Amino acid sequence: MTVQRQAGSEPGYSLEHAVTTSCDREPIQRPDAIQPHGLLLIADIASLTVLGGAGDIEGRLTPDWLGRNLASILDVPTGRFEDARHVSLSDLRISGLAGETFSVVCHAQDTHFLVELEPIESHxxxxxxxxxxxxxxxxxxxxxxxxxxxxxxxxxxxxxxxxxxxxxxxxxxxxxxxxxxxxxxxxxxxxxxxxxxxxxxxxxxxxxxxxxxxxxxxxxxxYEAAPIRPSDAGLAGLNLSDVQLRSVSPIHLQYMANMxxxxxxxxxxxxxxxxxxxxxxxxxxxxxxxxxxxxxxxxxxxxxxxxxxxxxxxxTYQERLRLRNAMESVTSHFDVRRPLENNLRSCINELQALFPCNGFAVISDETISATGVLPDTKSLHQLHDWLRAGNHGGIFSSALLGRDYSPAADWPERCAGLLAITLPLRTPICLLWSRVEIIQTIEWAGNPHKDDADSDGILRPRTSFRTWEQTIRGHSTRWTGEQKQAARRLRRVLIADDQTQQLRELNATLAATLEEREDLLRQKDFLIREVNHRVQNSLQMVASFLKLQARSASNDDTTTALKEAQHRIAAIGLVHRRLYRDEHVGVVDLGRYIEELMEELCTSLGEGWHDQMHLSLFPIMIAADRAINIGLILTELIINTSKYAYSGHAGPLYVGLAQAGTRLVLTVSDQGECTPQLKGTGFGTRMMNAVVSSLAGTLTYTTLNPGLEAVMTLPLDSLLPTETQPRPRDTSSQTPYPYP
Known part of the structure; x- marks a missing residue:
């Protein structure tokens, strides 16, 4: 086995000195010498003056080299060295003194040019x-x-x-x-x-x-190393990492000799x-x-x-693709209507096949679902507790479990390697893939555990490379990086599935709650329908009684009073009808309400009133009970106008509804010639004053000559529903609600 270690930089560096140096601290890139089959020139990078060299430069290249210009020795233009970062002399061939031909390689390093010259064949x-x-x-x-x-x-x-x-x-x-x-x-x-x-x-x-x-x-x-010279040139410890001719560590040379x-x-x-x-x-x-x-x-x-x-x-790609497909196959079998733990236990065989293993288990606090070769139940629960207490980011893997979890050293034949996923669910769950030990016999080139230091403590190169066998126990097959990544992805998918399941349960609960609320609303709506129906029937019955009473009355004042009472009851009934029809229960559009009220009053007052009635109504939502009060006041004002301004006949009549700042303004004006009744003491006048006072409003009359104008102003805060009172808005620039 070729293992190159280079010698150190100290003067007189030798095997005896090198063997006392720790291998990892040996300065192999600074040997201060080269292999003698080539030459080395070291020049200043600025002046190109040759400061030193190594090898038989005098006998193979030129006897006069030290202190000379590098470009002149190599017989190249000085311009080739202008850009020190891009000096390339690989195409250059130099003739030596003994008929040799050298190739040239140049390295720029800090303040020096390092030029290697190596003999080449002629071909x-x-x-x-x-x-x-x-x-x-x-x-x-x-x-x-x-x-x-x-x-x-x-x-x-x-x-x-x-x-x-x-x-x-x-x-x-x-x-x-x-x-x-x-x-x-x-x-x-x-x-x-x-x-x-x-x-x-x-x-x-x-x-x-x-x-x-x-x-x-x-x-x-x-070889005998050729040192860098002269020794007083200040070049000791020069970094020769890029130099092909760099001398080799004496330890490595002895290492190869031993092989x-x-x-x-x-x-x-x-x-x-x-x-x-x-x-x-x-x-x-x-x-x-x-x-x-x-x-x-x-x-x-x-x-x-x-x-x-x-x-x-x-x-890697094939393994990743296989794992992804297998994971999708497993999760596709999950029943979304069942808890995640139940799905995991029902797919235990598919989960085991996800990673090559000898055993698989799904473990919760009290239940274990397992298949294949695994430790006993007690050991699995203890292992589960250890995994939950650890800080593994939810994923743990080991091919030597006995080293990480000491109790596992007692059962390597059942679990020597482990891949585990810990799921932080409402009931914590662990998924375990177990691998048994693989007894291996490894062949080493020499005993790897033999101390290379002799009894005197000196480190020496290995002398024996005879095959040395070692039996390895307690290890399982290694978990690959792709398998660990797949386990992380599976953990994310399972946690997301559990969160989706919880969300589905919450949605189901919410849907049931909403359905129950809808049932209550339907019941409420039914009750409102029933109450409205009964109120309407009652009001209609009262109106019919009043009408019959008016027909049978012999006194004109009594007949008039009864007809006015009919109008008042009609105003109340109209609010009830609008209250039932509107989308917002308890809230009435006052503009639409007044429009319909005027339509009914015109019909009951007689022919000609439809053509004489002029409306300018601004839409505004108010509480239904306040609309009844305003309807009663408006009805009374219209009856008074018909009675006193036009003596029961039809005449021009204007009704306006507007919003001025924070107040609502209702205007009723006529063009009658009759003397206005501004300070009546009858039932209608007392009723209007009482209702206006209850609404914290004012009712004023202005003579128009001809005609009379009644203006009622009410604060909006007293009219709006309590839970939906908006901030007052400026409507001075808005167009009044047009009467079609």
Whole structure:
């Protein structure tokens, strides 16, 4: 397994010094040295003066290099270095002193240019054969049905392209450990397929470098590092993260030597910016990897990474679609007329099939409905109490339940993994999916639990990679991210269903209450009809008696009084009829009421009054009992006008109704020649004064010459229904209600 760790930056850095350093703190990106098969020039970014370098620069490039201008050494125009962010010298080839040809790669870093020079073969780079291989590889990856087949084909293709003895596809697991998921090899090395490697084999800073620098090559692990010089140039601790020639950690070199590896190459598999795994290439003898092959490997790794992402997304999509369809199938069987708990218990088999499991249970405070392999009833109730007391956001999942809930360690054969949904209903309910333990035998490349420190406390690279088997117990199959998300969605759906059920029950209760209220209103309406009918009959009977009495009376005054009484009773009866017809019981439109009252009075007063009556009425809603009083007053005024102004004959008569601020104004005026009766003492006059006084109003008379005008003003507050009294409104600009 190729795991690249680079040496530290201290002077004289060696294996003896490196082994005392914690792997995760080893400064592998600052080794102060390079691998000697190439050269390194370090120049000031502003002046392009070469400040230092590494490798046999004098013997392979030029003896006079320190202090010279970088552009002159490389024989390129100075203008190519003007924009430090976009310096590209990949097309440049430099001839060396011993007939070598170097490729050039430039890195801009803070205040320095780092220029790598690596010897290349004389043949043409990036041949059509390599382009064809890339195209065929992309097509083959596209046809792979799953991730495992992509990894197997990837190992085969990379071995064919690089020519290394063994190529491994190494995947990082969720816990940081690694596992070989693809392999292609010859007989030089043993198989490591499906072997696991501890997370400590590739420390954190090394993984970060694998993302930043996608391919790393060690042509020969027995090299002697070429330090950066001169030592007094102030270049110690320079960051060489982007430098391909960066020297490798002595611990890693010894690690590979212990594996029997002489040369290695590592190509990163990065999916969505995250290190998914590595293509690890091993060779038993020194082996360089030319620049064109490295470029092809970088491209092939990109193609493979995209296919890995596509396959993972496909698996995720298919699983998500299956879960969504299964969830919809379960909820479609729910009976909306039954409580949610009853629906859950009746669909227990469908719910169990939602997630792959060995047992399923619906648990409330006192009742358990279960199927499959599960702990006993007492243990389930205790587990239910523990889940309700926990702070899991309603969803709990574990593939090692004995670690999270200690009592579960006693029954892994019944429940080692758990996915639980807690529902905060009126009666709290838990849904449990249980998985039994899967006894696994894991093959490690060496004992992962063996302390790498000797008895003297010094950390050293692993010396044994013999297959070491470990039996894992207490674990179940892992719950996938899609299954956890589906559980969250199911919880939201079930809570929404319960809320809908509660709302449905409330609506049913409200509907019953409304129906009961409607029944009461219908009964009230019936009673009102009956009362109105009886009142109308009574008033009609009284009017008939008065009419008969008037016919039989021999005295004219008595006859007149009886007819006036008939008119007063007609006014009261009209209010009752309007009260029954109007939509708002107890409220009458005074304008419409006066219009109908005048119609009846004109009929009873005799021929000619319909043509002489002129109305201007403003619509206003008042209490029915107040309308009766106003109707009596208006009736009395009309009778007086007929009697005194026109001596019983028809004459011009004006009736007006208006609102002035906060008061109602009723006007009755005529054009008669008779002497007005302003201060009568009869029954009608006393009745009008009493009624006006009870309404807190005023009644005034004005002589018109000819004619008389009677004006009654009443405060609106005393006329409106108590519960519907609006704020007074200004109606001075409104048009009076027209009489058709």
């Amino acid at each position: 043409t780079l990036l041949t059509w054969d390599i382009f064809g291989e890339i195209d065929r590889t992309a097509d083959r990856f596209e046809r792979c049905p799953d991730i495992a087949s992509v990894c197997r084909h990837g190992a085969t293709i990379f071995q064919r392209v690089t020519g290394f003895d063994r190529v491994l596809v190494y995947r990082f697991m969720e816990d940081g450990t690694g596992r070989v998921v693809g392999e292609s090899r010859n007989d030089t090395f043993p198989s490591l397929m499906n072997h696991h490697f501890p997370a400590s084999d590739i420390p954190t800073q090394a993984r970060a470098l694998y993302v930043r620098n996608r391919i790393r090559v060690i042509p020969d692990i027995t 029997g590896v002489r040369a290695s190459a590592s190509v990163s598999l990065v999916v969505d910016g995250v290190l998914w795994g590595l293509i690890a290439c091993h060779n038993s003898s020194p082996k360089p990897l030319p620049e064109d092959i490295r470029a092809a490997c970088r491209t092939l790794a990109g193609v493979m990474s995209r296919q890995l992402r596509n396959k993972e997304e496909l698996v």
